[in-house]
Amino acid sequence: MLFELIKLAASLAAILGVAWLVGRLRLGSDVRLRDEAEAAELARGALCGFEPAEIVLDRAGIGALLRDASGRVLLLRRHGAQFAARVLDSHAHARLDRNFLTIGTEERRFGSVTLDLGDQAQLWASSLRRLGT
Numbered sequence: 001m002l003f004e005l006i007k008l009a010a011s012l013a014a015i016l017g018v019a020w021l022v023g024r025l026r027l028g029s030d031v032r033l034r035d036e037a038e039a040a041e042l043a044r045g046a047l048c049g050f051e052p053a054e055i056v057l058d059r060a061g062i063g064a065l066l067r068d069a070s071g072r073v074l075l076l077r078r079h080g081a082q083f084a085a086r087v088l089d090s091h092a093h094a095r096l097d098r099n100f101l102t103i104g105t106e107e108r109r110f111g112s113v114t115l116d117l118g119d120q121a122q123l124w125a126s127s128l129r130r131l132g133t
Contacts, residue, residue: 026081027081031078031080031081031082031083032060032061032062032078033057033058033061033062033063033064033076033083034061035057036055036057036064039052039055039057039064039066039076040052040055040066042076042083042085043066043074043076043085046074046076046083046084046085047074047085047087050066050068050072050074051068051069052066052067052068052074053067053068053069054066054067055067056117056120056124058115058116058117059116059117059118060116062077062078062113062115063075063076063077063078063083063113063115064076064115065101065103065115065117065124067127071130072087073087073088073127073128073131074086074087074088075087075088075103075105075113077110077111077113078113084110086105086107086110088103088105088128088131089106089131090106090131091128091129091130091131093105093106093112094125094128096121096122096125098121099116099117099118099119099121100114100115100116100117100121101114101115101117101121101124101125102114102115103115103128
């Protein structure tokens with residue numbers, strides 16, 4: 001009986017230890033953009049010298065599009081428990097479906113993301129056409 005209680009206590013301690021480690025490493029957290037300021041800060045950290053002039057956030061906070069004064073467009077998308085960023089140089093991988101804009105890059109490993117941009121989706125889709133093919 002005592003051995004069973006020790007096994008139970010050890011199992012409980014192990015489970016609590018793993019749960020603490022997961023929380024400490026922020027694994028499995030639901031990371032979302034809170035506001036435009038956070039998106040701008042992430043963009044500045046991803047690309048040196050990038051100063052956003054226009055920002056549009058996905059309604060769910062899973063990504064954003066940012067444009068600087070020189071016309072460069074940066075795509076932020078959730079990647080695990082962090083955000084990844086890529087400069088868009090073509091509109092070839094952009095598809096508009098009402099309020100949803102699906103955007104990808106030439107880089108297959110980056111994948112694509114569908115952003116719910118609301119009434120801003122059409123404006124951003126048309127502005128991406130200036131990037132070329």
